[in-house]
Amino acid sequence: MAVGSDKEASSKGGLFLGFNAEKEGVYTIAVEYDRGIYSVTEDNKWIFGEKSYVASLGYTVKESRWICGFAKACCVVGDFKGKDKVTAGLEFEIIGDVKKFESGDRIEVQLFFRNNPVKGEINVRANGKHSVIETDNNGFAEIELTKGVNVISARYVDEMTKIAGVCDKKNITTTLTIVVE
Numbered sequence: 001m002a003v004g005s006d007k008e009a010s011s012k013g014g015l016f017l018g019f020n021a022e023k024e025g026v027y028t029i030a031v032e033y034d035r036g037i038y039s040v041t042e043d044n045k046w047i048f049g050e051k052s053y054v055a056s057l058g059y060t061v062k063e064s065r066w067i068c069g070f071a072k073a074c075c076v077v078g079d080f081k082g083k084d085k086v087t088a089g090l091e092f093e094i095i096g097d098v099k100k101f102e103s104g105d106r107i108e109v110q111l112f113f114r115n116n117p118v119k120g121e122i123n124v125r126a127n128g129k130h131s132v133i134e135t136d137n138n139g140f141a142e143i144e145l146t147k148g149v150n151v152i153s154a155r156y157v158d159e160m161t162k163i164a165g166v167c168d169k170k171n172i173t174t175t176l177t178i179v180v181e
Helices: 007-011 051-056
Strands: 002-004 016-018 025-041 046-048 061-077 092-098 106-113 121-126 129-134 140-144 148-158 169-180
Touching: 025 051, 051 061, 061 092, 092 148, 092 169, 106 148, 106 169, 121 140, 129 140
Parallel strands: 061 169
Antiparallel strands: 002 016, 025 046, 025 061, 092 106, 106 140, 121 129, 121 148, 148 169
């Protein structure tokens, strides 16, 4: 696998990823991004640093949040006719059957936090349009795909991840990208 930057990737503020896809089927690319811990002060300033460190600078800290995210993209290679339920085992993940989609096809997705379904809002962005869909109590939602790049995302606040003196909550974002030919 090759990861790097070129003129096109850097013009979009990103990197390129190259890999050898010799067999037909579904390939999954998953990335984790740990932005770190930010503390919010009583005057609503966001300061990079753990709760105790920011307090030692003289600020009154309302709360600290560990901010991280996961991105998953699925590529269908060749004449693959089936479908595959793609899971990457991420802490917070959008899971759905992946196949060769056409514009107007619908995909049922499900939100999981630590392998358990969770209710939430799913954002769908494609071709300059944005929609928000509420999942049911089991994390299910159905989405209509359009031609081009479809980015499906969700956010979750884990209020159980509390580390004394470090952070109070964990903010997690996850995306699933599907390209429709």
